[in-house]
Amino acid sequence: MSTIQKSGTFTLGSHTVKRLGYGAMQLAGPHVFGPPKDHDAAIAVLREAVASGANHIDTSDYYGPHVTNQLIREALAPYPQDLVIVTKIGARRGSDGSWLPANSAKELEQAVHDNLRNLGLEVLDVVNLRIMFGMGPTEGSIEAQLTAVAELQRKGLVRHIGLSNVTPAQVEEGRGIAEIVCVQNQYNLAHRDDDALIDELARDGIAYTPFFPLGGFSPLQSSTLSDVAARLGATPMQVALAWLLKRSPNILLIPGTSSVGHLRENLAVAELELSAAVLRELDGVAKAA
Secondary structure, eight states: OOTGGGGOEEEETTEEEESBOEEOGGGSSGGGBSSOSOHHHHHHHHHHHHHTTOOEEEOOTTTBTTHHHHHHHHHHOSOOTTOEEEEEESEEEOTTSOEEEOOSHHHHHHHHHHHHHHHTOSSEEEEEEEOOSSSSOOOSOOHHHHHHHHHHHHTTSEEEEEEESOOHHHHHHHHTTSOEEEEEEEOOSSOOTTHHHHHHHHHTTOEEEEEOTTOTTSOOOOHHHHHHHHHHTOOHHHHHHHHHHHHOTTBOBOOBOSOHHHHHHHHGGGGOOOOHHHHHHHHHHHHHO
């Protein structure tokens, strides 16, 4: 059994995926804009991820833009039969690299076609609708946006729909409009606003994919995390990822990197055992943050 398989699997829509996947965002240039610093290294990371057993890749055509999807196609097409590519729509990039909302019906349809073209696919496995009413989850009806995506699903361009950067109320509203197979929000040891939502989704068999597992663009500074990592002979990132795997069986991980060595470190977290005492210690990070 490979290391990654020990993390277990979860049903994502009609697909069975290993809980340890790969996020492609970091393959683009600085600030997720422009081409990669090292094209061949980016290709190598993608191929290593799949060769290591990861069958869930997270991407978006607005990474780059277009860069990560084109790299994925170059590295992996024709795609393995069990590979699930999850993409996001609802944003676009300005000429200066800024992140801008793109949530009209026309923009969402164009985004789906951009993802299809650059990935070389006829249908997208899972499309996450990213809501950009504010920097973080911001209340407001998502009916218009989600109805537009559901129409693209009815046309056969999208198999399954997820939501990203959303509040619990928006998840509830969304589930009344379309079948939602996953939610992708910021969540980690210190940022635990979605605790109740994760438990609710787990009860209903819906995946939860946390991003920024170690705090985001400003990495989490925690002496507790560092101390635990040192005792276990692991990195803080490995411990943070292992904690997420233990947190709930519906959590899917998509740690990203542009380095094969770092990728192997991330995938090795399936081997990392966290005792009940260590888990209690790590749970205290949120209280101290």
